Amino acid sequence: MTNFLKLPTKSRNLFRVVVETPRGAAAKLAYDPKTGVFQYSRPLPVGNTYPYDWGFVPSTVGEDGDPLDGMVIHQAATAPGVVIKCDLLGALRVKQKDPHGAVIRNDRYIFCPRKEDAPDKPVAADHLPQDLRQEIEQFFLSSVLGTGKTIKLKGWQDAEKAARSLGKGARAFRRNNR
Template identity: 40%
Template sequence: MSKKSIFVTIESPKGSREKFDYDPKNNRFLLKKILPMGMFFPFDYGFIPGTRGEDGDPLDAFVLSDVKTFPGCVIECKLLGAIKAEQRERDGTVVRNDRYLFTPVVNGHKRNPFDGVGLEQDELKELVDFFVNYNEIDGKKFRFIAFVDAKEALRKINRI
């Protein structure tokens, strides 16, 4: 992965209530769950191929964009930063489960990595609130630690 771009595979598009998971063994996307009425993905959600987080899954990625995508869409992205977080699983174990924030390289809406991750404070708070509520549905607890800039987030990705 270069400093210039990272490829992200979309699982659940922005505005979707459907949570899809990529099944690498069978090379397909599976419907995992449907979010409650009124809850939807605020941005495109997916993963960074070839990575593996502490939870055993590829690293989580949110692509902040105004373009329409679909499950399986691969987007060349610019890293903005990350939400550093811990997640308490149903069995009580605690794992780091950061969320990496991107914008497409080809994008009509430009975001710059200023003041952390290039988002307004209310957008960042809304994202954290989404993760808290999203994990609560599955009986998990999401704990926000900090926002980190693109440079620190890239160091973590490259260590994986």
Template identity: 70%
Template sequence: MPDYLKLPTTTNGLVRVVIETPRGAEAKIAYDRATRTFGYVRPLPVGMTYPYDWGFIPSTLGDDGDPLDGLVIHQAASAPGIVIKCDLLGALRVKQKDSGGEALRNDRYVFSPHREDAAEPVAADRVPDDLRREIEQFFLSSVLGTGKTIKFKGWQNADEARRAIKKGMKAFAACK
């Protein structure tokens, strides 16, 4: 099995996202570095499912010590281990506190799959306001019962988010 953490972050200007938890899943699934497998982490609160594919951006490192998080907005569900080349829409800036009270930045990057057959990117370079509210509500609800709390610090457009991803790429390269 490939080491998904070390895949190149970008290809031809598109950002790769490795899917951990597919759209419609009622449980969080995560990539395990040691075994290079995808495994069950925990259920979501009762009645919740992932609204879109969820995963990480390879060859990046965030403040929490994990790869940067990515939400891929599309109407299909994929599967754990699928790698999707995406157009970047923006990012939700998030301050997170774990159960021990440690605060850190843990942003959520938002993407749209790139259409290989499209002459121009299908996605706009921002997340529409109504979708922003839905995404925020999902993330607030998804941490119930985990001991974590999150606060939103606003949205970044695609250019700002791209600079933050580059910072995550540099952090990953420095840890090699």
């Protein structure tokens, strides 16, 4: 059984993203490392679906103790457990307050498949159009309705700064798994 959490973060210069919830899904799925399966987590608010594949960057950990989150911008829907090698486009910085009042940083990293794997690549690796950024922001704001969590969007990071944040998450993972 593969432990997706412990896959290498990168392959050459590309980040790996493990898909948990495919594009078009109306429910959030989550990887359970104890059983090695992707299981139903919760429904999205009525009328919402994931606009792109959603998952995590393996061998990273964030302030919430989970792997760092990743959204893969491309035209296809995959399936839970698919690993995509990606270019990093940037990150949406997010402050999240959980139902118990704890406030953490829980950024959303935005990726696109490497060009050879996705000839229909919708964006350049160094640029997310403003209208796409706004659509992604609206999705994340609406996706937490009914969870008891609240989020505040703190702006966007370019790919270089986002890569440094991912590196920090990879170092934290290594420290926690010695």
